[in-house]
Amino acid sequence: MINPLLLAEWAWGVLVALVMSMLPGGSPASSSIDVIEARGAAYASLPSPGELPHDFVLPYLRGGAERACVEASNSPARSGEWVFFPYGYASYWRPDRESMKTGWGDLHPSEDPGDAPLTLHATNLAPPFETYRLEIPSYTAYGNIDDRREYFYALGDFILPSLGTWAVEVTSRENWGCFVIVLDEIAPVERPTYVP
Numbered sequence: 001m002i003n004p005l006l007l008a009e010w011a012w013g014v015l016v017a018l019v020m021s022m023l024p025g026g027s028p029a030s031s032s033i034d035v036i037e038a039r040g041a042a043y044a045s046l047p048s049p050g051e052l053p054h055d056f057v058l059p060y061l062r063g064g065a066e067r068a069c070v071e072a073s074n075s076p077a078r079s080g081e082w083v084f085f086p087y088g089y090a091s092y093w094r095p096d097r098e099s100m101k102t103g104w105g106d107l108h109p110s111e112d113p114g115d116a117p118l119t120l121h122a123t124n125l126a127p128p129f130e131t132y133r134l135e136i137p138s139y140t141a142y143g144n145i146d147d148r149r150e151y152f153y154a155l156g157d158f159i160l161p162s163l164g165t166w167a168v169e170v171t172s173r174e175n176w177g178c179f180v181i182v183l184d185e186i187a188p189v190e191r192p193t194y195v196p
Helices: 004-022 028-042
Strands: 062-064 069-071 077-081 082-087 102-106 118-124 133-136 143-144 150-154 164-172 177-184
Touching: 028 069, 028 082, 028 164, 028 177, 062 069, 069 077, 069 133, 077 177, 082 164, 102 118
Parallel strands: 062 077, 069 177
Antiparallel strands: 077 082, 082 102, 102 150, 118 133, 118 164, 143 150, 164 177
16 A cells, blocks of 8 residues: 555656756756655664664765665665665666665664665656665564664565666665666676686
8 A cells, every 4th residue: 555645745746857957957866866865864773772773883885874765776875864775786687687685774773673664765856756665574683793683674576567767765663765776788698707
């Protein structure tokens, strides 16, 4: 079922993007990102925990704790309260793939791993502003870090439907993030063979 509030926010974002595209120097992509980041700034939040989850301290993450859209086509990134592991998403993307490996970790995990709904809402930043939405009811995987278990979302069914520059807004409880994925070509049917 479509949430009327989210539909209204999306419609407003499209309207703002269209108006901005008609102004000198305005672009639909920048105005759509502005709308998404404004939603992020208004989204409920919690203070950062004293000890960050393992995935949040990796030295090679792009982005940071700011609630801003971060480019993450092929490289791991952090945006706000989320880390995203694309595993070369843009390099291997095809709209007809049955599965694409991605990983998503939240800063403020649910106390009940069986009740941790995740929403991914993606918007293509070019007309006709195609959207894609995926909802997951709970964590799908975990890892043991030192003496504690950290849950995360390992998704195979997050497959964007078309070429373009996509802003992927991810939310769950008090966690918000936005990742930009640029899909500028369709990958070959078979992954390239690794040659050392």
